[in-house]
Amino acid sequence: MHISRIAEELIIWNSDGFNLINLSDKVVTGSSIMPQKKNPDLLEYLRGKSGSVYGNLFSMLTILKGLPLSYFKDLQDDKEIVFKSNDNLNNCLKIFDEVLKNCNPNKIRMLELANSGYITATDLADYLVKNHSMSFRKAYQKTAAVVNFAEKRKKRLNELTLDELKKIEPKLKEDVLKVFNLKNSINSKKSYGGTSFDNIKKMIMKYKKEK
Numbered sequence: 001m002h003i004s005r006i007a008e009e010l011i012i013w014n015s016d017g018f019n020l021i022n023l024s025d026k027v028v029t030g031s032s033i034m035p036q037k038k039n040p041d042l043l044e045y046l047r048g049k050s051g052s053v054y055g056n057l058f059s060m061l062t063i064l065k066g067l068p069l070s071y072f073k074d075l076q077d078d079k080e081i082v083f084k085s086n087d088n089l090n091n092c093l094k095i096f097d098e099v100l101k102n103c104n105p106n107k108i109r110m111l112e113l114a115n116s117g118y119i120t121a122t123d124l125a126d127y128l129v130k131n132h133s134m135s136f137r138k139a140y141q142k143t144a145a146v147v148n149f150a151e152k153r154k155k156r157l158n159e160l161t162l163d164e165l166k167k168i169e170p171k172l173k174e175d176v177l178k179v180f181n182l183k184n185s186i187n188s189k190k191s192y193g194g195t196s197f198d199n200i201k202k203m204i205m206k207y208k209k210e211k
Helices: 002-014 041-064 073-101 107-114 121-132 136-152 162-166 174-180 182-187 197-210
Strands: 021-023 103-105
Touching (some): 002 021, 041 073, 073 103, 121 136, 121 174, 162 174, 174 182, 182 197
16 A cells, blocks of 8 residues: 555646656566657556455465354465465566666755745744744734735745844844745754654664665
């Protein structure tokens, strides 16, 4: 299931509509009619294999559903189901590993999308709670007003000036502008499992050692 979901995610990211990753020619195939097309066939293969494994699971459950708690001859079929599922999973992991080795992120496109959609609005709400002793409800309302202000002027949050922000909340000072910086937003998530660069590096090192 997890391999299937990640495969679907990568298929979406690789599509022209998103263009968040580039897959090497080693892990894509051509089209029989469109010379420019690159099909993520390996990922589609991985996504589809969950159906076979799910089928094996339901076969096993169906065999067991009417059996008392002991061994019966019905269970002779469980070996084939388990061995097939194991082989299927091992093959999928090998293929998935190969796909990841031949997958490159489009960092410029990722950063462009990350800077859209007023993604740092929650950081502003948190800032108002921490630095101006607001309830989160009030901070939420102030932040919504800021977002609406920016939308009407077709600006991103990091393009707003301090004077514009003060029209909505006069108490704001220069340091609020740092809140809208995407890297600052990422690095502010320092708790365990957070997205700060240091946290991510630590987790990468941790899993590399375990490998």
